[in-house]
Amino acid sequence: xxxxxxxxxxxxxHEDYLNATYGIRSWLLTTDHKRIALLYLVSVTFFFFVxxxxxxxxxxxxxxxSGALVTPETxxxxxxxxxxxxxxxxxxxxxxxxxxxxxIPLMIxxxxxxxxxxxxxxxxxxxIGGCFVLYSFGTGGLDTGWTFYTPLSSIYSNxxxxxxxxxxxxxxxxxxxxxxxxxxTIHTMRAPGMTWFRLPLFxxxxxxxxxxxxxxxxxxxxxxxxxxxxxxxxxGFFNPALGGDPILFQHLFWFYSHPAVYIMILPxxxxxxxxxxxxxxxxxxxxxFIAGSSIAIAVVGFLVWAHHMFVTGESxxxxxxxxxxxxxxxxxxxxxxxxxxxxxxxxSISWDTPMLYALGFIGLFLxxxxxGLFLACLGLDIHIHDTYFVIAHFHYxxxxxxxxxxxxxxxxxxxxxxxxxxxxxxxxxxxxxxFIGFNLTFFPQFILGYLGxxxxxxxxxxxxxxxxxxxxxxxxxxxxxxLLPMAYFAxxxxxxxxxxxxxxxxxxxxxxxxxxxxxxNFLVTPEVNWEPYDFHSRPDLGLAAGAPLAPAHGDD
Amino acid sequence: xHRTGELYGQFETLEQxxxxxxxxxxxxxxxxVLFFGGLFLAYAINRHAxxxxxxxxSNTLDIKLGGFNTVVLIMSSLTMAMAVWSAQVGKKRLVxxxxxxxxxxxxxxxxxxxxxYKQKFDHxxxxxxxxxxxxxxxxxxxxxxxxxxxxxxxxxxxxxTQDPDxxxxxxxxxxxxFAMTGLHALHMIVGxxxxxxxxxxxxxxxxxxxxxxxxEIVGLYWHFVDIVWIYLFPLLYLIDRHR
Numbered sequence: 001x002x003x004x005x006x007x008x009x010x011x012x013x014h015e016d017y018l019n020a021t022y023g024i025r026s027w028l029l030t031t032d033h034k035r036i037a038l039l040y041l042v043s044v045t046f047f048f049f050v051x052x053x054x055x056x057x058x059x060x061x062x063x064x065x066s067g068a069l070v071t072p073e074t075x076x077x078x079x080x081x082x083x084x085x086x087x088x089x090x091x092x093x094x095x096x097x098x099x100x101x102x103x104i105p106l107m108i109x110x111x112x113x114x115x116x117x118x119x120x121x122x123x124x125x126x127x128i129g130g131c132f133v134l135y136s137f138g139t140g141g142l143d144t145g146w147t148f149y150t151p152l153s154s155i156y157s158n159x160x161x162x163x164x165x166x167x168x169x170x171x172x173x174x175x176x177x178x179x180x181x182x183x184x185t186i187h188t189m190r191a192p193g194m195t196w197f198r199l200p201l202f203x204x205x206x207x208x209x210x211x212x213x214x215x216x217x218x219x220x221x222x223x224x225x226x227x228x229x230x231x232x233x234x235x236g237f238f239n240p241a242l243g244g245d246p247i248l249f250q251h252l253f254w255f256y257s258h259p260a261v262y263i264m265i266l267p268x269x270x271x272x273x274x275x276x277x278x279x280x281x282x283x284x285x286x287x288x289f290i291a292g293s294s295i296a297i298a299v300v301g302f303l304v305w306a307h308h309m310f311v312t313g314e315s316x317x318x319x320x321x322x323x324x325x326x327x328x329x330x331x332x333x334x335x336x337x338x339x340x341x342x343x344x345x346x347x348s349i350s351w352d353t354p355m356l357y358a359l360g361f362i363g364l365f366l367x368x369x370x371x372g373l374f375l376a377c378l379g380l381d382i383h384i385h386d387t388y389f390v391i392a393h394f395h396y397x398x399x400x401x402x403x404x405x406x407x408x409x410x411x412x413x414x415x416x417x418x419x420x421x422x423x424x425x426x427x428x429x430x431x432x433x434x435f436i437g438f439n440l441t442f443f444p445q446f447i448l449g450y451l452g453x454x455x456x457x458x459x460x461x462x463x464x465x466x467x468x469x470x471x472x473x474x475x476x477x478x479x480x481x482x483l484l485p486m487a488y489f490a491x492x493x494x495x496x497x498x499x500x501x502x503x504x505x506x507x508x509x510x511x512x513x514x515x516x517x518x519x520x521n522f523l524v525t526p527e528v529n530w531e532p533y534d535f536h537s538r539p540d541l542g543l544a545a546g547a548p549l550a551p552a553h554g555d556d
Numbered sequence: 557x558h559r560t561g562e563l564y565g566q567f568e569t570l571e572q573x574x575x576x577x578x579x580x581x582x583x584x585x586x587x588x589v590l591f592f593g594g595l596f597l598a599y600a601i602n603r604h605a606x607x608x609x610x611x612x613x614s615n616t617l618d619i620k621l622g623g624f625n626t627v628v629l630i631m632s633s634l635t636m637a638m639a640v641w642s643a644q645v646g647k648k649r650l651v652x653x654x655x656x657x658x659x660x661x662x663x664x665x666x667x668x669x670x671x672x673y674k675q676k677f678d679h680x681x682x683x684x685x686x687x688x689x690x691x692x693x694x695x696x697x698x699x700x701x702x703x704x705x706x707x708x709x710x711x712x713x714x715x716x717t718q719d720p721d722x723x724x725x726x727x728x729x730x731x732x733x734f735a736m737t738g739l740h741a742l743h744m745i746v747g748x749x750x751x752x753x754x755x756x757x758x759x760x761x762x763x764x765x766x767x768x769x770x771x772e773i774v775g776l777y778w779h780f781v782d783i784v785w786i787y788l789f790p791l792l793y794l795i796d797r798h799r
Contacts, residue, residue: 112566114576180583188576189566218587222594226735235683235731236724237598243725248601252594525568 016419016516031116032519034417037102039123044090044098045486047130050137051085052479054078059441059475065462075458076143077159083146085137088168089130091402092260095267096213097126097178099409100206102417104182106510106517107200109191109526114184122177125170132167136160145456147257150238150249154230165228172221175263179213182206191509193528200508200532201290205270208294212259212266212301220256223249247313254305262301264398266294268361268405269336275358275412276340277533278506280347281543284533286339293332300329310381319378326376333369337362352504353424356431357408364400364438368393371446386456389449392442400438407434407485414489415499419515422492427485434481440474505541507533562767574769581773585780588743592784595739599732599791602725608715609725612689613733614796615708616681618672622793625668626785632661633782640775643758643768651771652758658778659751662744669741676730683727683734736788743781750774 017034027035058078061069070078101119105112113119136142139160144153153161186199186207226237227249236242238249277284284290306314306322314322340362349355371393374380384390415421444467449455453464460468502511509528513521530538558565567573603610639654676682680691693709696702715722754774757763763771 110566114566115580116566118580176587180580180587183583184576184580187579188572214583214587215590218591219594222591226594226598229731229735233684236728237731243602243606243721243728245601245605248598252597520565 014514015518016514017519018418018516020519029120031112031120033101033105033113033116033119034517034519036119036123037098038417040093040097040101040126043123043127043130044094047085047089048094048482050134051082051090052482054082054085056475056479058082059472061458062460062468063472065460065465067458070458072458073143074141076145076456077141079456080142080145081137084133084142084164084168086398087146087260088171089126089133091264091398092175093126093178094264094402094406095271095409096182096206096209096263097123097174099202099271099406099413100182100209100267101178103413103510104185104203104206105189106416106513106521107203107508108186108189108194109509109522109528110185110189111520111522113181114189115181118177119181122174122181125177126174129167129169129171129174132163132170134167136162136164136167139163147253148224148227149253150227150230150244150246151240154227155239155241162228162231165224165231169221169224169228172217172224175213176217176221179210179217182210183214186210191526191528194509195528197288197291198528198530198532199291200270201273201284201287201294202267202270202508204291205266205273205294208298209263209266209270211295211298212263215302216256216259216263219252220260223252223256247309250309250312251306254308255302258305258308259298259301261394261397262297264402265365265405266297268402268409269294271405271409271412272340272358272361273336274506274508275354275408276343278412278504279352279355279358280344280349281535282343282347282533283531283535284339285342285345286335287532289335290339293335296332297329300325300332304329304376307376307381310378311385323376323378327373330369330373333365337366337369351428353422353427353431354408354412356428356435357404357411360431360435361401361404361408364396364404364435368396368400371396384449386454387449388445388453388455391455392445392449395442395445400442404434404438407431410485410489412504413510414492415503416510416513416515416517418493418496419499420492420496421499421503422485422488422496426488430481430484430488433477433484437474437477437479437481441471441478442474444468444470444474502541505543507535507538507541570766574772577769577773578776581776585776588780588784592736592739595732595736596787596791599736602728602732606719606722606725606728608719609689609722610729611796611798612712612715612722613681613726613729614792614794615711615798616676616679616689616692617733617793618675619793619797621668621672622789625665626789628661628665628668629782629785632658632665633779635661636775636778640768640771643763643771644765646765648758648761648763651763652755655751655755655758655771659748659755662748662751662778666741666744666748669737673734681726681730683731687723687727687730689723689726733792736792740781740784740788743784747774747778747781750777 142159236244238244304326307326635657642650696705
C-alpha cells in the first residue's frame, strides 16, 4: 500500500482544525464538522450536568422514606426536568452530534458533511431549543413527567409547560437536520473505493440512527405542537372533556419516543463495534450481520411503540401483537452481542480504557435488554408497570448502554480529536468506578420495582429504605466516575503526551488523517482498497512482526 | 470550506453536489410527510368518532373558494415545473417569468385563504368560547340564500339531537381545519420566501443548464406543498359534502 498521506514521523507543526483560525467568531460561525462537534460536546456536557444535578437531588430526597429534601411538588418537577434535560438535550444528540459529526466525514474519506451550513444551523436550533427549556426550568420548572401526557400537560399542570414544549419542538428540528445530513453524506460523499460494505460499523449504526431521527422526530414534533396549541388556545385535540383522545397523544408520543431509545443506543453499539475489533486485534466477526442488525433494530423499533401502553387501554389483540413485535427486537440485539463476543474469542485483548467501556457496555446492555423482555411480557408487565423495575431497565439501556458507549467513544477517539493521550491508569480507574457506581445505583432498583415500589412517588414504605440508601450511595460513586474523565480530558489537552496519527493502531480511514485533522480532513482524497478491520493486510499500521495479532478467524 | 464558482468546497464535482442537494430535499420531504402524517391521523380518528360534527363542519366550508384555490395551486405547480425546465434548457428569461408566475399564484392562494379564514371568524367558527355552529343560521347575512339557510337549520337541528355535544366536536373539526390548513399555509409562505430568493438570483442570470440545483429542489418542495393540498382539499371540503 502506498502512503499518499502525511507519514507518522512528519514533524513540522501542521495546520489543523484547532489552530487554523482563532477567535470566538471562528468557532460560532464555523462550518467545519469537527468544530461543530466540539460545540456540541460543550453544550451536551452542560445539559448532562443540568440533568445530573436534578438526579442528585432526586437520590438525596429518596434517602428517607418520607423524603429528605424537597416538597412533593418540587419532587415532581425534579424527575421531569431530569428526564427532559437528559433525554432530549443530552442522550439524543450525544453520540451522533458529537462523535458522529466529528467522525463520519473522516471515516468515509470526505472533506465535510454534505451540508456544512445546515450542520451549524442544527447546532443553533439545539441551542435555541435549549434556551426555551432552560427558561422553563428557571421560571418554576415543569411537573408533567418527561412524557407530557395530556390532559395533565395541556390543561391541569400549573407549571411552565409551554416554553418546555416549544423548546423540545424546536430542538426536534436539530435532530432531523443532523439525521438528514448524515444520510445524504453517507450516500453521496464516500471516497473512491469506500463501498457500502467497507463502511465502518460506526457509520452503519449512524445510518440506522439517522433513519429513526428523520422518520420519528417529525411525529413527536407535530404531537407536541398540538399539545402546546391545546394548552395555549384551549383546543381539544387530546382533551377528553372536549371530545379529544388522550390515548391518541400517547400513541403519537411513543411512536417517536420508543424509537428514540434506538437513537440513543444504536450509535453506542456503533462505538462498541469499532473498539472491540481494534483492541482485540481481530477482524469483526459477522460484519454484515452487525451492519444489518442496526438497520433491523431501526425498522422493528418503529413497530413496538404501544408496549408502553399495555395498561392505558388498547385492544387485547393489539397488545398481543405489540408484545410479540417487542420480543423481535431481541433478535438483532442478540446478533450484535454474540458477534462482539465471537470477535473477542481468541482475540489479543488489550485492557485499554475504551475496551473497559466496551466490555461494560456489553454486560450492562445485556441486563438492560433482557429485563426489557420482562416488560414486553403482557402478564408480567401488569405487575411491574410504572415501578422502579422500569426505571432500572431503561437506565441500564440509556446510562449503562448509551452513556458507557459515549464515554468509551470519547476515550477511543480523544487522541484523534486532540492529538493528546489521557492518563492511562487514572482513566482505567474511572471506568471501573463508573461500572461499580452504576450497578450499585440501579441494580437495587430492579429489586425495589419487583417488590412494588412505584416510580415518580416522593415517599416510600420504610422497608424499602435499605435498597434506596444503597442506590443513593451508588449514585455518589457514579458522580465521581463522571467527574474524573471530565477532569483528565481537560487536563490532558494541555499536559497530555502527544498521541500521533494512529496510537491504537486502528484500521479506519479516520486514523489515516493527521491528528488533529486539518480543516479539509485529508490533504489528498484517499482511495480505499482494503476491507474493514483487516489487520492482516495492513503493513501501514506498523504492527511489527511478532506483535500480538490475533488469527483472523480464531483457530478454525 | 472554499467555494470555486458554483462548486462548494466539500464536494468533488458538480454532479455530486447536485445529487446531494436533491437527495437532501427528498429526505426532507419524507420528514414532512410524517410531520403532516400526525395531523392526518388525528383527523381520521376524530372524523370516525364524530361523524355528524365533521359533516356539518365540512359543509360550512366554501367549496367555490376551495375549488378555485385548488386550481390556482395546480397551476402554480405547472409554472414551477416550467421554470425548472427553462433552467435546464438554459432559457434564462423564461426562468424568471415562470418563477414570478409561480410566486403570484402562490400569493393568490394565500389571499383566498385569508378570505376563507375571515369568513370562519364572522361565522363564529373559531374554536374557543364564542364558537357556535348555529350562529350562521341564526344570524344570516343578506347575501345568504334563505332556502339554503333553512335546509342547514333543519340539518343542524337533527345533528344536535343525535350529538348534543356537537359544538365541542365541531370545535375539534375546526381545530384540525386550522391546524392543517394553517400549517400548509405556513409552508406556502416559506415557499414564497424561497421563490423570492430564486427570482433575485435568476435576474442575475445564474441558472444555467450546468447549474440549476436551487430551482430544482425548490421545485420539489413546491410540488410537495401542492400535493399536501391535494389531500387536504377532499378531506376537508369534499368528503362530507352532501348538497
